[in-house]
Amino acid sequence: MDDVTGSAASPREGGIARIALAPLEDTSTFADRAYVALKEVIVTLNIYDQPAEVRLDERQLASDLGISRTPVREAMAQLEREGFVRSVPRRGVYVVRKTRAEVIELITAWAALESMAARLITQNAKDEEISQLRKMFVTFENGVPQAQLDEYSEINIRFHQSIISMSHNKVLSDLAENLFTHMRMIRRKTIGEQDRAQRSMRDHMNIIEALEARDTERAEDLVRNHALGLAAHVRLYADYLD
Template identity: 75%
Template sequence: MSIETNIQRVGIGAAKLAVAPLEDTSTFKNRAYAALKDVIVSLNIYDQPHEVRLDERQLAQSLGVSRTPVREAMAQLEREGFVHSVPRRGIYVVRKTKREVIEMIQVWAALESLAARLITQHASDEEIATLRAMFATFEDGAPHAKLDEYSEVNIQFHQAIIAMGGNGILVNLAENLFTHMRMIRRKTIAEEDRADRSIQDHLAIIQSLEARDTDSAEVLVRNHALGLADHVSRYATYLA
């Protein structure tokens, strides 16, 4: 189901999110959770000049359900760190602090570098070849006009690295973390020529995976992630 995001702030009022009504009423809580999470992730929260407050009543009306499944979905999203409730004020989309973002990236570096090691040991040549295919149109650089397209390919690449490692527990550990990472990656990819450097990093990673060079692949993937942590530390002035 396609969900369009439309943020409209009026004074200090809640953000009005345009979400489609739920067609299947059998799993209201799960479907409300999935719909709201998709909308929150698509908000580009780090580009918003103000806190984004969610209107529970408006969301329930937009989804075509009662407030109960929306409230339950919000509780789950709060446990996962996507929203937080403020007594007598409402529910807000979480903006991670700079320290929190850097710590998430550090953990991601450890998980993804382990996945790279596993890929060199267990993934097929055909699986690894799909990584290079992702970058066929970007090997000569990423023109500004293609930045949005590259941003999505960049995210897909890192998801594929984790999945291709073939370790189910690793995939589960990374799933929620990557959703947070997705939001900061989308913000940072256009900063300080990171797109061009990211492409070169990715191609070097792919080459090491193709060569089954386990130590090199592990180091390159880890350093690539930690490079993002360093970038955030130096340039992310929009983070508290």
């Protein structure tokens, strides 16, 4: 008797029936899925507003996710390699709070990548792509009211993501991906401080004008100075990072 498992078999080859299987829709492992879930929670946690260190309980996380502790452990190892958590012997795993100096280094690196992306946009992006940037800020043409800071914060983050993706440079995008996740947390924290939102809005409009005009040098300078302005703000006012 032929050894056939399943309800559908293909024509016989050499007297042996072959079963037919549909491609798997989700080929990710439990560790992959745990990694995505944990990273999403960490990114939305706003760690810089937490009054104390945030400890990750491996047993509780495994229970919450409905999986064993092994994939959770693998996910946390990956997050540690990316700088989101740190393992302390005999104490546990904690969500990383960057120091002021570390945050400034992140922003400085981001300034280099994003300014190059701006240069590439002026050379390679389509007019339709650039026009989408202006549409993001239609709601805020008259400024950024305090009541809309959360909404503006998300659009601000999407704007910077778009600058990177519109460069159409995969290597640059890959380098920026992990860095941006760290940047997302500090951007969300600082946008409501001092007059950051209003200055951010003005900077964005100037950047968009330079990109629309295909003014390569000006666009590159404006984007770099915009990022370094955030670094200067952190240096002067981010006492919570000490």
